[in-house]
Amino acid sequence: MKLGVIDYGASNIFSVVRALNSLGASTIIVKKPEDFKNTDKLVFPGQGSMGACLKKLSENNLKDSLIDALNNYPFLGICLGLQILFSESEESKGEKGLNIFSEKIKKFSEFEDKSIKIPHMGWNQVEISQNHFLLEGIKTNEDFYFVHSFASKEANQNVIYSKTFHGEIFNSAVGKDNIFATQFHPEKSGKSGLKILKNFIDWKI
């Protein structure tokens, strides 16, 4: 296995790399198009705004290779790495996402209730909607760690793998064929998160 971690230039990839390494996997940092050649599995840990991320991907000529990889081998998107798989985000209007999922990413609604704070930051329950190899060993409603202000609220039922409630329901994990993505951070979710990363390391398609 040649496990690549995409470093598009504006994301803290270190915690993901540390977590994967602690599970015994060696990692290849993917910074330029030719780095993809050495990989057969990809993790995309994204941070910040979708527009800035897509811009960086284009600037560094990573976009075409990434689209190619998405068609070919196991892919795990984390946080913004989930959001860029959608067509568009309210965060960066006019910027086109990777369109694996045709819906839009939207901002959390604001609530009078002060306990519903934006960003959604902290541990929250993940209710599993359907089984997936990456969720093996995870019980429904276990807590995972989130940090985000935008979310997938709409998606086709058959691509939704888990849902979470933060003032409203959103999709906390989505997937399709060789692609799986979580809004939460498995690399920061203790034992349960490490289990998902381990499953990804073991995932064969």
Place this chain on the structure above:
Amino acid sequence: MSVTIRIIPCLDVRNGRVVKGINFEDIVDAGDPAEAAKRYDIEGADEICMLDIDASYEARSTTLETVEKIANQVFIPFTVGGGIKSVQDVEVLLRSGADKVSINTSAILNPNLIEEASKEFGSQCIVVAIDAKFNGNNWSVYTHGGKNKTDLDALSWSKKVEQLGAGEILMTSMDKDGTKSGFDNNLNGFLAEKLNIPLIASGGAGELNHLVDAVKIGKADAVLAASIFHYKEISIRKVKEALKREGLEVRL
């Protein structure tokens, strides 16, 4: 139901060792930080905080080594505070494995630091720590580990740092810190209802009910404590079970 109340054990670290001092005197060695962090993770800590209490320039490389050691073993959010003066300091800590940094005195001396660091790395990783003491009228903010009184009051300073891009506030009551008589729920409750960012209560934990009250009465989103967890006076799990009995959301 939404995010859980977070229980955050804090490690006071000097020269790569956990230390515990009584009012900054009689500092005693209390073990290896990475081992302690690992134990807290297993016990169910929601986050680990490490405070470099020495934070001298000479000791910086030791601090970074300690951060790295902890980050290699513990896969929950990890906040590091002490001696952060610039955006570069923030970057070095994040690269070494911190997920968030906690800025105190430097935020007061240079409020632009909050804005610059949150723009560069995101608000989610910028915690502003505030040390405050009741002056009979409101709560005065202090710098340099409680040594110097400023003209700022806790509420206006909190609102200001929120505006500048801080993602959380770590509020330490100097009146309560070290007393083991409970958190300053007046201070925390007063602030929490006026802030839009999470408030972490610190200072005063002595028994189980104190932590519960910090959430129920003080309206804190998270509770931080050092010695009661370090000396196993109270287990993290017990705290969470008590919170759950009160109908509060916790990660068990």
